[in-house]
Amino acid sequence: MVGGGQLARMTHEAGIPLGIRFRLLSGAPQDSAALVAHDVVVGDHRDLGTLREFARGCDVITFDHEHVPTEHLRALEADGVAVRPGPDALVHAQDKGVMRARLDGIGVPCPRHRVVRDPADTAAFAQEISSPGGDGPDGGTGSGTSVAGSGEGSGTAAQVPADGAFPVPVVLKTVRGGYDGKGVWVVRSRDEAAEPFKAGVPVLAEEKVDFARELAACVVRSPHGQAVAYPVVESVQVGGVCDTVIAPAPGLPGEEAVRAQELALRIADELGVVGHMAVELFETHDGRVLVNELAMRPHNSGHWTQDGAVTSQFANHLRAVLDLPLGDPRPRARWTVMANVLGGDYPDMYSAYRHCMARDPRLKIHMYGKDVKPGRKVGHVNTYGDDLDDVRERAAHAAGYLRGTITE
Amino acid sequence: MVGGGQLARMTHEAGIPLGIRFRLLSGAPQDSAALVAHDVVVGDHRDLGTLREFARGCDVITFDHEHVPTEHLRALEADGVAVRPGPDALVHAQDKGVMRARLDGIGVPCPRHRVVRDPADTAAFAQEISSPGGDGPDGGTGSGTSVAGSGEGSGTAAQVPADGAFPVPVVLKTVRGGYDGKGVWVVRSRDEAAEPFKAGVPVLAEEKVDFARELAACVVRSPHGQAVAYPVVESVQVGGVCDTVIAPAPGLPGEEAVRAQELALRIADELGVVGHMAVELFETHDGRVLVNELAMRPHNSGHWTQDGAVTSQFANHLRAVLDLPLGDPRPRARWTVMANVLGGDYPDMYSAYRHCMARDPRLKIHMYGKDVKPGRKVGHVNTYGDDLDDVRERAAHAAGYLRGTITE
Structure with missing residues (x-):
C-alpha cells in the first residue's frame, strides 16, 4: 500500500487475520x-x-x-504491476474536472x-x-449538469455589480490535491475569488448546493466484477472536516x-473501480442526491464498519484488490456512530x-499513533x-473528551 | 510481548486501534x-x-x-521491569505441581x-x-483434593496385579513444558507409566476424570484489581487439541x-493474575466443575471473542497489563463458534x-501466516x-475445507 497514513494503518490491521503480507511505502518512518x-x-x-522498486515483489499495489x-x-501498469484501482479509474478521484466530466457523461446527478x-x-x-432563464440552483436533472463556458468570462462579468458581488455563492476547488476542506473555497465576490487561482492550477467552479444533509454511499468492487454496497450513512461535517x-442514515427511506x-x-x-469507493452525496430538501466527491480507497465515512459491519471496509478493500471473494457488508447493530477525534x-x-475507557466499557477506540496537533485527525x-x-x-462525548472540549 | 506465535500476532492486531507500540521478542524472524x-x-x-535487553524501553512485558x-x-522484576503477569502468578501456569498445591490450598476443586x-x-x-475406603473417582469435595503420598511407593505397589495393570487409569503430566496434549499421558499399567519418567523431570499424577464435557472460564484482571469475566464456553477437544x-456453553444453567x-x-x-487467564474446566455428569489447567495469556478458548464479544481477549489482555480500564466482555451474538484450522x-x-470466503461471506477467517504442516494450528x-x-x-465446514478433510 502506498501512503503511510491511518488508512494504511487500519488496512494492515485488517490484513493480519487474512494472512496478508503487507508492504508499505511511507513518506516517513514515523x-x-x-x-x-x-x-x-x-x-x-x-x-x-521509488514506486518501481517498491512494487517489485508485490502481488498488487493499492493506495x-x-x-x-x-x-x-500508467508506467507501473506498463511494467506489468497490478495497480488497483487502476489509473483509468483512480484519475476520477484525483482530478475533479475529469470526475465531473465523466459523471456528466454517464448521467450521474452532480452540482452544476x-x-x-x-x-x-x-x-x-x-x-x-x-x-432565471437557465437551470436554477438545484435544478440539475441528473445529466448534462455541466455549464458551458461563456467564451470570454469578462463579457458576462459586466453584468455583476461594481463591487464584484456574485448573485449566488460559488464553490471553487482546485481540480487536484484537495482534501478535508483544503483546496476548497466558498466565494461570494470577484475579490474573494482571487485566492484559488494564485497557485496557477486549474480550478473547478460548482454551485453551492443548499443541501439538507450529506450522505455517503460506500461500495467495494473486485476485478472480476463482484460488488457489495454498505448501508448509506449520514456524514456530519464541521468546518469542512468529517465530524x-x-x-x-437516520430517516432515509428505504427506496x-x-x-x-x-x-x-x-x-x-x-x-x-477496484477496491473500496466512497461516494459523498448531497441530499437535497426534496430527497434527491447529487454527487459531491469520489474517493477510491478506504474512507472516513466507512470507519464505522470496523465495529458495526460484518466485514470492515478495510478487509473488503484488501479482498477486492486481491480479487478474493468479498465479505458481507451488512450492519451488526441497529445503529453505529463514528466520531472523529481531533x-x-x-x-x-x-x-x-x-x-473514556473507564466511562464507557463498550466504547471502541481507534488511535492512529500520531502526534497531537490542534485540528489534526488523530483517531x-x-x-x-x-x-x-x-x-x-x-x-x-468520547470524541469531545479526547479533544479536550468536554472535561466532565 | 515475549513469544512470536499467533497469540502475539493477534495481540499486536488488537493493540493497533489502542495506539499501543508493540515490541516483540521472537524466536525466529519467520x-x-x-x-x-x-x-x-x-x-x-x-x-x-536477551530478556533484559528486550525489556529496556518497554513500559510492560507480557507473554x-x-x-x-x-x-x-524474578530477575527482571528485581531490575524494576513491570512483568505482567508477574512470576508469583505465572508460576501457577508454568508448573502444574505448584498450581495444584495452590488450588488445593484455596479450596478450588481439582481432579485428585x-x-x-x-x-x-x-x-x-x-x-x-x-x-473404596478413600475418595472414589469424582469424589473430590472442592478442597483438599491432593492425595497424600504413600511414603514408599513400592509398599502399595504390591497390591496391584502382577502384570502391573492399574485398577483405574491415571493421567501423568510433566509439571512443566506441556501444551496441546504434549507432556500428557493416560496410563493404565506400570509398563505404560515408564515413558513419562524418562526425561527425568517431575511428574504429576491425576485421576482421569469421567467428565461430561470440557468448559473454559476466561477472565481478565488488572493490577488495580478490576476484573471481567467472559461467558463460559464449551471446548471440544480432539486428540488433546482444541477443535x-x-x-x-450450550445448555449450561445460568447459576x-x-x-x-x-x-x-x-x-x-x-x-x-494480571492479564487474561483461561481456566480450563471439566464438567462432571452431576454438574460440578473441576479445574483442569490454567493459562495466563490469551488462549485458544477465547479466540471467539475477536468476532463474538464487545472486547476481544487480546484487547483486554493489553488493557489489563497496561493497567487501563477493561472493556466490556459481553457477547455480541447469541452464539459464536470458533473452529481451529489445522x-x-x-x-x-x-x-x-x-x-471458504465465497461460500460464506459472513465467515471470519484468522490465519497465522504459518507454513502448513499436518496437524499444526495454522488459523x-x-x-x-x-x-x-x-x-x-x-x-x-470452513475448518474442514481449509484442512482438506471436506472437499465439497
Missing part, C-alpha cells in the same frame, strides 16, 4: 502505518523509481491516498459546475447558474437508500483516553446499539 | 507475529541477557507462552492428584484413588455459569481459502448467529 507494519519502505510516492501521479501509475479560468470567469459562472458518521447504493454501484462499474490543545491524551471512536440518541451521545 | 509486527527483536526467551524461566522473571516418583509410585496412586469452542465465572475470578484474585496434507491453502475461523446448528456447521 507515519501512522509505519509504526505498526512490518515491511516498511520509506520513500517518495511521487518518484517513479491510502490519491496523490500518486497518474502517469506513474465548470472549470473556470479566473475571478471574472467565476463571476460569469455565478451569473449563469443564477439566471460524525451515522450508520445507517432512497437503495437508489443511492445503486448509483454508487453503477459509478464503480462504469469507472472500473487534536486539541493538550498534546498528551493519555489521561483522557483512560477516562476515531465507534459506538453501537439500539438507541440512536444514546449511541450518538457516547460517541460525541 | 514466526507468526514477527511477520506483522513493526518492532521485532529476534532472540532466545531463555536467555536473561505469548509460559516458557520463560521463573527465575528470569499428587506428584509421583516412578511407575511404582504411580501404581500406588492408582490404588489410592480407586480404594471447536462454542460461546456460550452454574456464574459459579464457574466466580471460581475463575477468585483464582485470578487469589493468585494475583494443517492438512496440502501445503497450499489458497484455493480453499478463496472457496481459526469464527462464525456467529442465532441458530447454533447453522453456526456450528459453518465453522466446521
